[in-house]
Amino acid sequence: MANPNPILIDKLKEAAQKIESGADYSWGHVGKCNCGHLLQTITPMSSSEIYKEANVQKLDEWSEYANDYCSTSGASVDRMVDALLDIGLELDDIQELEYLSNKKVLKALPGGFRYLQKGQRKDAAMYMKTWAKVLEKELV
Secondary structure: OOOOOHHHHHHHHHHHHHHHOOOOOOOOOOOOOHHHHHHHHHOOOOHHHHHHHHHOOOOOOHHHHHHOOOOOOOOHHHHHHHHHHHOOOOHHHHHHHHHOOOHHHHHOOOOOOOOOOOOOHHHHHHHHHHHHHHHHHHHO
């Protein structure tokens, strides 16, 4: 799981707040999905800029970017993955964020363990806020 640190915790909360507040959210759009929103909070990139850079790779989603990641390629997608890694994420975290699937986060959900639905604004925000709380506990 991600390296707990104040920056990552704050950015997860910020991304969750934007999603909850009605920011343009679309799981099928690389710049408006879960990872896209987190990337928007840690870089000056807009959703359209993220889409444009990601489209160069001809891959469809963040799980594929994480699978094909190469730290020395210099490819635009790899630089975006680098930004996520630089704030403490691991490659597995990228896939788990997209699919809302980290069991540790799911076990910590208010009301107890349950599966969340990818592509649901409310579930994406809840996952990010819960993940931030998990990381806060680990930080202490």
